[in-house]
Amino acid sequence: MKRVLLVSLxxxxxxxxxATAAFAATGVTGTVKDINTGAxxxxxxxxxxxxxxxxxxxxxxxxxxxxxSHTLSASKSGYLKTYQVCTVPAGSAAKVDWFLTPSYPAKxxxxxxxxxxxxxxxxxxxxxxxxxxxxxxPPYNTLHAQVFGPEDxxxxxxxxxxxxxxxxxxxxxxxxxxxxxGFNLPKNVGLTGNGLSGTMKLENAARGLYTATGIxxxxxxxxxxxxxxxxxTLTVKNSAGTxxxxxxxxxxxxxxxxxxxxxxxxxxxxxxxxxxxxSNGTTLLADANAGHPHACAxxxxxxxxxxxxxxxxxxxxxxxxKFHDGKVASGTAGCYTCHPGPKTECxxxxxxxxGKGCVDCHGDVNKVWTSIASGRKPWLDEPRCDQCxxxxxxxxxxxxxxxxxxxxxxxxxxxxxxYCEACHNGTHAESTTKNPADAVISQTYQGDNYWIxxxxxxxxxxxxxxxxxxQAMHAGGGVPNPDPNPNPDPDPNPSPNGTDRPIxxxxxxxxxxxxxxxxxxxxxxxxxxxxxxxxxxxxAYQVNTANALNQSPLWRFRNLAxxxxxxxxxxxxxxxxxxxxxxxxxxxxxxxxxxxxxSGAPVxxxxxxxxxxxxxxxxxxxxxxxxxxxxxxxKLEGPAxxxxx
Amino acid sequence: MRKSVVLIVLxxxxxxxxxxxxxxxxxxxxxxxxxxFFTSAQKADYxxxxxxxxxxxxxxxxxxxxxxxxxxxxxxxxxxxxxxxVSGDSANAVVSLTFAPVGGAGTSPHVTKVQERLVRExxxxxxxxx
Numbered sequence: 225m226k227r228v229l230l231v232s233l234x235x236x237x238x239x240x241x242x243a244t245a246a247f248a249a250t251g252v253t254g255t256v257k258d259i260n261t262g263a264x265x266x267x268x269x270x271x272x273x274x275x276x277x278x279x280x281x282x283x284x285x286x287x288x289x290x291x292x293s294h295t296l297s298a299s300k301s302g303y304l305k306t307y308q309v310c311t312v313p314a315g316s317a318a319k320v321d322w323f324l325t326p327s328y329p330a331k332x333x334x335x336x337x338x339x340x341x342x343x344x345x346x347x348x349x350x351x352x353x354x355x356x357x358x359x360x361x362p363p364y365n366t367l368h369a370q371v372f373g374p375e376d377x378x379x380x381x382x383x384x385x386x387x388x389x390x391x392x393x394x395x396x397x398x399x400x401x402x403x404x405x406g407f408n409l410p411k412n413v414g415l416t417g418n419g420l421s422g423t424m425k426l427e428n429a430a431r432g433l434y435t436a437t438g439i440x441x442x443x444x445x446x447x448x449x450x451x452x453x454x455x456x457t458l459t460v461k462n463s464a465g466t467x468x469x470x471x472x473x474x475x476x477x478x479x480x481x482x483x484x485x486x487x488x489x490x491x492x493x494x495x496x497x498x499x500x501x502x503s504n505g506t507t508l509l510a511d512a513n514a515g516h517p518h519a520c521a522x523x524x525x526x527x528x529x530x531x532x533x534x535x536x537x538x539x540x541x542x543x544x545x546k547f548h549d550g551k552v553a554s555g556t557a558g559c560y561t562c563h564p565g566p567k568t569e570c571x572x573x574x575x576x577x578x579g580k581g582c583v584d585c586h587g588d589v590n591k592v593w594t595s596i597a598s599g600r601k602p603w604l605d606e607p608r609c610d611q612c613x614x615x616x617x618x619x620x621x622x623x624x625x626x627x628x629x630x631x632x633x634x635x636x637x638x639x640x641x642x643y644c645e646a647c648h649n650g651t652h653a654e655s656t657t658k659n660p661a662d663a664v665i666s667q668t669y670q671g672d673n674y675w676i677x678x679x680x681x682x683x684x685x686x687x688x689x690x691x692x693x694x695q696a697m698h699a700g701g702g703v704p705n706p707d708p709n710p711n712p713d714p715d716p717n718p719s720p721n722g723t724d725r726p727i728x729x730x731x732x733x734x735x736x737x738x739x740x741x742x743x744x745x746x747x748x749x750x751x752x753x754x755x756x757x758x759x760x761x762x763x764a765y766q767v768n769t770a771n772a773l774n775q776s777p778l779w780r781f782r783n784l785a786x787x788x789x790x791x792x793x794x795x796x797x798x799x800x801x802x803x804x805x806x807x808x809x810x811x812x813x814x815x816x817x818x819x820x821x822x823s824g825a826p827v828x829x830x831x832x833x834x835x836x837x838x839x840x841x842x843x844x845x846x847x848x849x850x851x852x853x854x855x856x857x858x859k860l861e862g863p864a865x866x867x868x869x
Numbered sequence: 870m871r872k873s874v875v876l877i878v879l880x881x882x883x884x885x886x887x888x889x890x891x892x893x894x895x896x897x898x899x900x901x902x903x904x905x906f907f908t909s910a911q912k913a914d915y916x917x918x919x920x921x922x923x924x925x926x927x928x929x930x931x932x933x934x935x936x937x938x939x940x941x942x943x944x945x946x947x948x949x950x951x952x953x954x955v956s957g958d959s960a961n962a963v964v965s966l967t968f969a970p971v972g973g974a975g976t977s978p979h980v981t982k983v984q985e986r987l988v989r990e991x992x993x994x995x996x997x998x999x
Binding site (some may be wrong): 267348353354356390393394395397400443444445447449450451453455479660 | 922926939968981999
């Protein structure tokens, strides 16, 4: 008997151990830290919308997420809620670490009538101190700007200039050798015809995008000061020719290509050309010594410069990365052997501050050239934000970050009008960066180093949008402004009656589509400030949060063309939309929890036969009325989800 | 006693010379700082040139980085302070500069006119970049 008991206890212990091991080996684990200090954050909540976990004193969490893809969020009072996507594989745990940004400071925004947001396109451009031997890249920088004011966004004139960089010929010999590279350019004029001062072109009239490409700026001020983060001054005039705004925007450029690390310090260029000549039978060194250096892109195609190269010669990106594969260190340090650089820090944006390196987005040097061999077009096929961010916080579907625009604004009226980079800055230097020089515009308008989040940067205080929904620009999980949300998903708002959460329904008076909100503060803000756009139709239904059956997430999707919403509690439908209809529907995450158990009261879904919008009703009499009298307009699709009592 | 006085005077003189050699003079005027800034650049003594910048610039660029990169830009041949005005703790100057052709390209010297802004910092005057 005693032996049987021991065996049973052993079996139980083994089962428990196996169960514990199984739990530890699946789900999601990681650490939550403060992005500014690097200190671990205890008491932070991490959730996938279904289950949640809280970090302990070491900042570590273990989330028992199911297998498959999830949009996770991490939140803690005093910090901005942050999101990442992850996939939990079978048999092992996914690791997702977090670096939370402290909540926005509540600072007054100076009054203004016109706002100009501007940015450099790449975070950093490369330049050479000397072009005597070859040209990899010429002096070439690009600035973009958008203007927000009382006039049509395309009616402004924007000029640019540099107070301390008026003559690039002082410190670079590019124009001496430019004819040898095939460019007959006047001094201080770049490849696209732009100089160190000029007028920005209206590149995209529909979106009010102004651009100056190929500005031939160098890291040297005219007096010889080495300043890779020099600023351009933008001056905005209205259609009457009156100056209505000025701003400074950093124009980063660096010569920090550390060829001498491997090619010797005496004259790395000679060593490079000698090796190229020896390997390929070229006469590059002799040509350079004769005063006729070559541009790499004369033979190696280079999409960065739009140069086709010669047939049969690999692209410059392919050739450079393949040749140096295995010769440089791994990780960002290896990339910085050639790209600028450990001092000037091309990679300095918020993702770099959160511990991401070059290879996290681009892959290692081997991946760079092998991916080209597999068909990737260098400089044109770029890493995507949605590798780690869910669709509501990433670039537009099928579009690069640098060409993407806001398309999930809360009211929909800002959609298509604001470039992501206007508020978040250029790639590699996404706000908030390590370098204070990047934050000139946000410092000017907001008084801080954050990305542009404050509605009053563009909207006057009496604009209804200023306080719209009490949130930032993005719908579907936009972070509150300025106060942090201390409550984790999936239940972010306390029920006013303890366990019954009311769901409020609004009808858009312009478009006719519906919005459902579980947020009482949001409800109050809409009623107070946007009653001319949204009609409050009352409480649509209530969710008893105490009933365990009401724990299934109700996922929200936003139609990219019409701006209306689709809600579903059906995991198969959710997966199908994400997999097959992402070009039409943007996944915005869980809205709140409901039941999928048919014992509850059904919430019926109708689809408008004309415009494709959706209507949800938990009211049997409303459902009966629509079916009886409005079936020509609304098609009953059946129960969307249920409400357990 | 006399020997001690001589030693003290010599020590003070030595300290003063040392400070001047590094280009930093706590009682410098804006003109002194400008002259140190450009004279050192003429001599390619870029460590002394670096000393003339304000703390904001030095916080982002190290002396070694500055010296390394400045050495690859053009060598300053001549300078002339055309204008100098002081207002409280800041000063503005217009300076004419002549540089040697960068990288040995060409023979004609490059002439330019720059504006320098100086700020008073810790009792001295420094070149402000931003």
